[in-house]
Amino acid sequence: MTTQNYQNHRKFYAPHHFVYLPLLIILEIFGIFKIFEDKENQLVWILFSVVIFLILYLAIMVRQHYSLGLQNRIVRLEFKQRYFEIFNLRSDKVEEKLKFSQIAALRFAYDDEFKILLEKALKENISGDEIKKSITKWRADENRI
Numbered sequence: 001m002t003t004q005n006y007q008n009h010r011k012f013y014a015p016h017h018f019v020y021l022p023l024l025i026i027l028e029i030f031g032i033f034k035i036f037e038d039k040e041n042q043l044v045w046i047l048f049s050v051v052i053f054l055i056l057y058l059a060i061m062v063r064q065h066y067s068l069g070l071q072n073r074i075v076r077l078e079f080k081q082r083y084f085e086i087f088n089l090r091s092d093k094v095e096e097k098l099k100f101s102q103i104a105a106l107r108f109a110y111d112d113e114f115k116i117l118l119e120k121a122l123k124e125n126i127s128g129d130e131i132k133k134s135i136t137k138w139r140a141d142e143n144r145i
Contacts, residue, residue, distance in 0.1 A: 004140035006132050009108070011144050016063065024056040071144070072100060079103045086111055094122065101128030109135045 002008060012018070031049035035042055076095070083091035095103070102121045105128035109117050117131050126134075 003138070004142065005138045006135070009132075009138075009141070009144070016059075020059065021056070024052060024059065028052045028056060072104075075104050075107060076100075078107060082107075082111075082114070086115065094118070097122055099128065102126075102131060104128055105131035107141060108132060108139050110137055110139050113137065 028049060031045055031052055034045040035049060038045060079095065080091045083089070083094065098121060106114055106117060106121070109131070113135055117126075117134060120126055120134075121131060
């Protein structure tokens, strides 16, 4: 397995991203094509295209909504735990000052960089992407959905 870093930290679920969704997109394109080609059954092809579009939309939104919502809660809990382990303090006041993207980015930094980047995020309000780019030794998260 390759070492995780900024360039390769995103994750895909192959059956969903490379089979199911492309198949739905192909069916949608086919349905739209048939709307203009098969005038006799145009209403059927419009209905077909609408149904495929709704299935595609739901497939993307529902999967992302539930998994990312749960994952975001876990990332926040990990931040609270890590902050407590490093500083021996509750993180409530610090967490209120950070955006979620900053909290999520900080988890890729080891403890020594975590302290520095957390302070920088609080003082300079750098973005999550800037935090990720500033990390010199990447701490991989292989469990991201």
